Amino acid sequence: MDLFGVVKLIHVFLLATVKYFITFPYALLIGLDKTQAIIAVTVGGISGFFFFYYLSTVLINFIKRNKIHAVHFSAKYLRVDLNRFIQKFKIKSPKSLRKRRFFVKFRNKYGFLGIIVATPILLSIPLGAFLLNRYYSRKKYVFAYMVLSILGWALIFSAITFVLAKPL
Structure with a gap:
């Protein structure tokens, strides 16, 4: 892989830390391989959640x-x-x-699992991490549920891509 390919991977990784849903189609549009796109987007989403979860902890405590x-x-x-x-x-x-x-309304209606499922697709990773930290920080296995949600959406994206992909 050349330097331009590495820059693309880093770019997709950083974009996935913030906006997970749009990053996978974007990675395919800029010419990344399907496998590289799946890995970069998934690792970026998980890393972004951990980063923004701990950052929101620091900010909430600092403000208090x-x-x-x-x-x-x-x-x-x-x-x-x-x-x-x-x-x-x-x-x-x-x-x-x-x-x-x-x-x-979203938090009251769908609660913890709603935020977990909707964070990668409807909400952004930073917003979902903040909401989980703010309202459900004492809940057990927050990180495990969020990682499973991100992996699940990556599996759905990859399945859609492999089913709809046309052979070249």
Whole structure:
């Protein structure tokens, strides 16, 4: 494999860490072999889930710990009442409010397994990792279920590809 092929593999791997569903057709469109595409997309999706799950843990803990410090710092040194400032600009646009309502309804209706199954195809890997960490971090085998979901979708994508693929 030449350098350009390695760059394609890295590109597909990095794209799969964020948006798993569109990466497999994209990998085939840019000229990767079916086997290379399946491996790069699957490993990218699993790696992306682990990365974003632990990143969201760090961010959630950082925000919880430093929220009070930020309010005191802004009041003392910037002479800004941060709580009042946040409330003033907290008016939600209807679009962001609709997204939040969608995620809450989705979580309430489908729960843990819904998020697990829908993360690779409907939600993005970072969003699914954040939702799982935020609402189901104490649940056992979160990583195993998510890896099984990513592998299952990879199996479905590869089966569709091999069935619909035309011989050259």
